[in-house]
Amino acid sequence: MENAMENLSSKYGKTLMLDKLFSYCPGCGHGIVTRLVAEAIEAMGLREKAVSVVGIGCGGFSHHYMDIDAIEATHGRSTSTATGFKLASPENFVFTYQGDGDMSAIGLADLLHAANKGVPITALMINNTVFGMTGGQMSPATLEGQVTATTPNGRDPKLHGYPILVPEMMRAMQGVKYLARESVADAPAIRKAGKSIRRAFECQEKNQGFAFIEFIVPCPTGLKKSVKDSYAWCKDQMVDYFKPQVFKDEVE
Amino acid sequence: MSSETLFLKNAETFAESMVRCGVRYHFAYPITPATDVMKHAAVILPKYGGRMIQMESELAVSNALSGCACTGKLGATSSSGPGMSLMQEAISFMCAAELPAIMFDSMRVGPGDGDIIGAQSTYFQATRGGGHGDYRTIVLAPYSGQSIVDLMPEAVRLTYQYRNPVLFVLDGVTSQMTETATFPEPHDYSADFDTSGWRYTGTKDHPKRFVVTGSYSHNQGYEMNERLRAKYEKIKENEQRWESAQVEDAELIVVAFGIHGRMATELVSRLRAEGRKVGAINPITLWPYPDKAFEQLPQSLKNILVVEMNHGQMLDDVRLAVNGRVPVHFLGKTGGDTPLCTLREMETKALEILG
Numbered sequence: 308m309e310n311a312m313e314n315l316s317s318k319y320g321k322t323l324m325l326d327k328l329f330s331y332c333p334g335c336g337h338g339i340v341t342r343l344v345a346e347a348i349e350a351m352g353l354r355e356k357a358v359s360v361v362g363i364g365c366g367g368f369s370h371h372y373m374d375i376d377a378i379e380a381t382h383g384r385s386t387s388t389a390t391g392f393k394l395a396s397p398e399n400f401v402f403t404y405q406g407d408g409d410m411s412a413i414g415l416a417d418l419l420h421a422a423n424k425g426v427p428i429t430a431l432m433i434n435n436t437v438f439g440m441t442g443g444q445m446s447p448a449t450l451e452g453q454v455t456a457t458t459p460n461g462r463d464p465k466l467h468g469y470p471i472l473v474p475e476m477m478r479a480m481q482g483v484k485y486l487a488r489e490s491v492a493d494a495p496a497i498r499k500a501g502k503s504i505r506r507a508f509e510c511q512e513k514n515q516g517f518a519f520i521e522f523i524v525p526c527p528t529g530l531k532k533s534v535k536d537s538y539a540w541c542k543d544q545m546v547d548y549f550k551p552q553v554f555k556d557e558v559e
Numbered sequence: 560m561s562s563e564t565l566f567l568k569n570a571e572t573f574a575e576s577m578v579r580c581g582v583r584y585h586f587a588y589p590i591t592p593a594t595d596v597m598k599h600a601a602v603i604l605p606k607y608g609g610r611m612i613q614m615e616s617e618l619a620v621s622n623a624l625s626g627c628a629c630t631g632k633l634g635a636t637s638s639s640g641p642g643m644s645l646m647q648e649a650i651s652f653m654c655a656a657e658l659p660a661i662m663f664d665s666m667r668v669g670p671g672d673g674d675i676i677g678a679q680s681t682y683f684q685a686t687r688g689g690g691h692g693d694y695r696t697i698v699l700a701p702y703s704g705q706s707i708v709d710l711m712p713e714a715v716r717l718t719y720q721y722r723n724p725v726l727f728v729l730d731g732v733t734s735q736m737t738e739t740a741t742f743p744e745p746h747d748y749s750a751d752f753d754t755s756g757w758r759y760t761g762t763k764d765h766p767k768r769f770v771v772t773g774s775y776s777h778n779q780g781y782e783m784n785e786r787l788r789a790k791y792e793k794i795k796e797n798e799q800r801w802e803s804a805q806v807e808d809a810e811l812i813v814v815a816f817g818i819h820g821r822m823a824t825e826l827v828s829r830l831r832a833e834g835r836k837v838g839a840i841n842p843i844t845l846w847p848y849p850d851k852a853f854e855q856l857p858q859s860l861k862n863i864l865v866v867e868m869n870h871g872q873m874l875d876d877v878r879l880a881v882n883g884r885v886p887v888h889f890l891g892k893t894g895g896d897t898p899l900c901t902l903r904e905m906e907t908k909a910l911e912i913l914g
Binding site for chain 2: 354355356357358360363367370374375376377378379380381384387388389390391392393394395396399400416417420
């Protein structure tokens with residue numbers, strides 16, 4: 308076991324803390340995105356200056372698996388907290404890691420204003436269409452007709468509106484220099500997501516403006532599906548509505 | 560550059576003073592009667608290598624301030640009424656995370672949307688904490704431009720020494736008043752404190768650090784709360800501050816802060832000239848409340864009168880400190896075209912009690 312850990316450490320470097328007990332549920336999409344983020348930090352040599360501002364919810368666990376400084380902000384305000392931090396300490400590499408509940412419900416105003424200001428931070432939204440930590444309630448990103456703990460008959464657009472398309476709202480904002488939606492539905496998508504993260508980090512490293520990536524991931528527990536079925540649902544249903552694409556890459 | 564005397568609105572004096580004492584980042588959202596702070600900060604901060612950032616709401620303001628504080632550098636904010644209400648969650652957060660910050664509440668009349676006219680109606684919010692959890696905010700109550708200037712170095716010391724946000728509360732009357740204040744030579748007091756032992760600026764010079772204020776249901780969280788309790792006890796023991804006038808042989812002591820504290824001193828001079836034995840206590844720290852000022856009440860004392868621009872908020876603290884030893888009376892009003900008690904009203908009430 309020890310040898311296996313050493314082998315992993317030599318592969319992943321110092322950022323990813325492989326000895327930490329994992330608190331994501333089996334099959335959770337956060338595990339993949341957290342690893343991709345850690346890999347990008349390691350590969351780009353950002354570890355010692357990286358500061359993660361995480362949201363409230365399962366995304367808040369992410370920093371426990373990375374050997375970097377972190378701030379667990381108040382619910383929804385990570386991008387504002389990151390804005391104040393980056394202003395006072397521009398030499399740090401500052402990114403937020405938030406779920407769709409934290410970011411697109413209670414934190415939407417903070418996100419959009421940080422984006423519109425073009426604050427040179429990187430904001431990552433991990434969208435699994437539910438409030439995962441509290442037990443799978445509807446989020447603004449819940450799909451039409453999707454059954455959740457608070458939409459027992461499925462999300463009704465007449466009552467709840469349509470699933471929120473966050474990057475689409477940011478497209479016209481000039482301060483946003485890198486804007487993408489990725490997924491972790493299968494291996495090619497995961498590889499693409501990894502590349503996208505590096506591009507978003509580069510945007511901050513070159514001090515060019517705000518960078519945002521939405522990740523479409525499954526929450527097997529919240530969706531009440533097997534791991535396999537939740538990935539199939541992610542690929543068929545989620546990605547069909549939340550279309551992965553690079554909306555904008557103005558990083559020079 | 561030696562000392563400098565300026566004729567400024569007291570809200571501007573606050574901005575001038577905080578910048579001269581080391582604040583480099585100011586986050587705010589426009590709201591009367593506090594906007595003069597952010598306006599003045601926007602003009603002067605760039606000269607000191609700092610910035611005023613106007614955010615989209617007080618939610619964003621207070622959280623940007625806490626983010627700034629995580630770097631160890633000194634940030635500030637200014638607001639009033641509903642703006643302060645929106646900041647309460649972040650103030651609870653900063654107290655739990657033990658972050659330094661300077662805040663300014665130009666108190667206006669409420670409740671609800673409130674109105675721009677001055678008041679002292681957020682005494683409870685400031686001293687009890689409008690946010691959740693067992694936490695305390697250090698609260699300072701200047702009564703003039705000069706007292707703002709004199710208190711600012713202490714505020715910076717308090718916020719770094721105890722790693723706890725410090726809130727200045729000024730009734731809107733005091734904060735909108737224009738008067739002279741003499742500023743000592745600028746000095747960045749925040750630079751006198753070493754933050755390398757706790758700031759969150761990357762693992763280059765320390766093992767991983769993280770701010771967690773959401774984990775109390777295990778032993779570490781319990782200990783964190785106990786550590787905060789011990790800190791608050793230390794602040795209560797060491798940092799009570801007040802001014803008093805002629806209390807030694809007084810039959811009546813008038814207790815008031817802010818503009819009414821200033822007027823109480825005037826009232827004492829007036830009534831003493833008529834041979835009436837009146838004294839005054841003017842609390843400068845509202846938390847910790849200056850209980851010590853009430854420990855040795857003179858034998859001659861028969862009554863206490865509390866005067867406030869509200870319906871009786873500090874009154875509770877005076878009653879707790881006096882603990883039934885003498886009767887505590889109250890005179891207060893809030894709102895209207897004269898949103899404070901006039902000196903004549905104070906005098907009438909004092910004479911009525913004196914008999």
